[in-house]
Amino acid sequence: MKIVFTATEKGWDAKISKRFGRAEGFSEYDTENKELTWYSNQENKDSEHGVGIQAAQLVVSLNPDVVITGGNFGPKAQQLLSLPNIKLIDEAGEITVREAFQKFKKV
Amino acid sequence: MQVAIASGKGGTGKTTLSVNLSYYLAREFTRDGQKVLLADLDVEEPNSGIFLNGDVTHKEIKYRLVPKWDESLCTLCKRCANICQYNALAFIGISVVIFPELCHSCYLCSDFCPENALPMVRHRMGELIKYKINDSFDFVESRLDIGVEQATPLIKESKKFIEKSKNQYKTIILDSPPGTSCPVIEAVKDVDLVILVTEPTPFGLYDLKLAVDTMRELNKKFAVVINKYGIGNNDIDNYCKDNDIQIIGKIPHMQTAASLYSGGKILIDKIPEIQKEISTIANNLQNIIIKS
Numbered sequence: 001m002k003i004v005f006t007a008t009e010k011g012w013d014a015k016i017s018k019r020f021g022r023a024e025g026f027s028e029y030d031t032e033n034k035e036l037t038w039y040s041n042q043e044n045k046d047s048e049h050g051v052g053i054q055a056a057q058l059v060v061s062l063n064p065d066v067v068i069t070g071g072n073f074g075p076k077a078q079q080l081l082s083l084p085n086i087k088l089i090d091e092a093g094e095i096t097v098r099e100a101f102q103k104f105k106k107v
Numbered sequence: 108m109q110v111a112i113a114s115g116k117g118g119t120g121k122t123t124l125s126v127n128l129s130y131y132l133a134r135e136f137t138r139d140g141q142k143v144l145l146a147d148l149d150v151e152e153p154n155s156g157i158f159l160n161g162d163v164t165h166k167e168i169k170y171r172l173v174p175k176w177d178e179s180l181c182t183l184c185k186r187c188a189n190i191c192q193y194n195a196l197a198f199i200g201i202s203v204v205i206f207p208e209l210c211h212s213c214y215l216c217s218d219f220c221p222e223n224a225l226p227m228v229r230h231r232m233g234e235l236i237k238y239k240i241n242d243s244f245d246f247v248e249s250r251l252d253i254g255v256e257q258a259t260p261l262i263k264e265s266k267k268f269i270e271k272s273k274n275q276y277k278t279i280i281l282d283s284p285p286g287t288s289c290p291v292i293e294a295v296k297d298v299d300l301v302i303l304v305t306e307p308t309p310f311g312l313y314d315l316k317l318a319v320d321t322m323r324e325l326n327k328k329f330a331v332v333i334n335k336y337g338i339g340n341n342d343i344d345n346y347c348k349d350n351d352i353q354i355i356g357k358i359p360h361m362q363t364a365a366s367l368y369s370g371g372k373i374l375i376d377k378i379p380e381i382q383k384e385i386s387t388i389a390n391n392l393q394n395i396i397i398k399s
Contacts, residue, residue: 050194050209057188060199076206083199 001031003104004059005097006069010038012098018071021051027097028062036097052077060084068092068100108396109279111295114304115314115321117285120334120358121149121304123368124388125282126158127375131385132278133244136393141277146247146269148294149284150233150261156248157371161238167268169249170229171260173207174217180224187216187225208256233261235268245276258290266293287321295322300395301329302355302388307339312346319352330395332388335360355395356388 006023007014017023025040039062044054052074059067060081067073067081068089081088092100112125129145137143147155174187174196181203188198195209196216207230217225233251240246249265251258262284273279283294295301301322305315315331322329329352333343336357347354358364359380367374375382 047194050206053194053197053206053209057197057199080197080199080204083202083204 001066002062002064003029003031003066003068003101004062004064005029005100006067007038007097010036012036012101013096016068016070016092016095016097016100018069018094020069020071020073020077021045021053021055023055023069026055026059026062028064029101050076053080056080060086066104068104070094108277108300108392109273109281109298110392111281111283111298111301112304113283113291113295113301113318114285115287115316115318116305116311119285119304119306119311120332121285122147122155122158122282123334123364123374124302124304124332124358124385125280126155127373127381127385128388129244129246129278129280130373131375131382131389132280133241135386136389137243137277140242142243142245142275144245144247144269144272144276144279145282146249146265146279147282148249148262148265148290149282150249150251150258150265150290151284153248153250153282155282156238156246158373159238159240159246161240161246163236164239164245165235165237167235168231169233169235169261169264171212171232171264172214172227173210173212173230174205174225175228176203176205177224177226178202180222182222182224184221187220190215190219208254211257212260232257235265258284259293262290262293266297287317291321292325295327296325299328300392301327302332302392303329304332304334305343306335307333307337307341307343309339309342311339312342315343315346319350328395330355330391332356332358334358353391353395355391356384358384 005027006017007027008017008024022045023041028037053076056077066087070092112121114121133143147153185198188196193209195206197204217227232255235249238246284290303318305311331354337360375385
């Protein structure tokens with residue numbers, strides 16, 4: 001299973017980003033090979049238009065099963081992420097990527 | 108002549124001036140079948156119509172063109188999503204998703220698609236309604252549909268509509284949107300004169316300066332009307348004097364004006380002081396236009 005977290009920087013101790021489109025980047029955890037991989041969103045996050053759309057394309061291309069963010073996804077990103085049937089978890093709050101993963105495991 | 112009523116700041120009195128000036132010009136400056144046209148181009152929130160009663164003489168739905176994805180022709184090359192400057196197309200899995208609200212109708216994706224899989228199709232953005240207020244006064248209102256984000260395309264289409272019948276009118280007044288961005292530039296770009304309405308407050312002055320810079324950048328002839336005159340201080344008078352800007356009218360601040368306005372009434376019928384000032388503005392307008 002692949003889980004993508006919106007994050008303020010790379011690593012397990014980084015805070016979950018409250019924003020999806022304008023997140024600093026995305027941490028992808030693959031439960032099979034137990035690797036956490038960082039994808040920067042630097043190129044998109046300061047665009048004037050359609051950041052949610054750009055970020056959603058990036059995230060969908062990673063082919064995740066779950067995406068977790070601290071706040072809301074935003075309507076356009078949510079629409080796109082829903083197309084490939086990704087499970088979306090929002091309002092995770094101001095916690096670290098590690099804490100978010102532990103919470104997710106319990107659900 | 109075509110005159111746009113604009114302002115940097117919102118709420119300074121663009122609509123008050125547009126409606127009362129048009130009404131006055133139609134009554135006093137027309138003869139032998141001459142007519143005045145007022146067009147409300149503040150398409151996001153047109154409100155001139157609140158002050159006018161008339162009969163609908165024409166109505167049309169306005170469209171703009173956006174791409175439509177033809178799945179059967181698409182080879183999923185992603186070129187469209189990569190070149191769109193507004194991120195209005197997204198490539199998700201094996202489909203292209205189009206967001207019409209972000210599309211600026213530039214045709215880039217449509218023209219660059221090697222398979223012609225993105226034909227441009229009509230997309231409704233709002234409507235335009237024309238009214239006859241009286242024998243010498245017509246009114247056009249353009250209104251964006253709820254949820255439509257871009258005002259400029261509808262303003263552009265409305266101006267095309269006005270252009271077609273412009274020879275019928277002695278004077279055309281355009282009630283423009285506030286601010287100094289694309290919708291305002293579209294509204295004022297081909298008029299003979301822009302009247303910048305301001306108010307004697309620090310906000311009024313700050314935004315007037317932005318509006319003046321915009322008009323100078325566009326090389327537009329403009330003049331200033333100070334509304335709510337009497338409140339605040341003389342900073343606007345001084346700014347205009349220092350920068351060689353002509354003030355063509357000062358509409359006094361009056362509580363009766365505010366109450367009549369909130370009841371949707373024309374002010375010049377009820378308040379002689381305001382009628383006098385509107386008449387001064389009308390005369391100044393004629394002089395400026397004759398001189399140029």
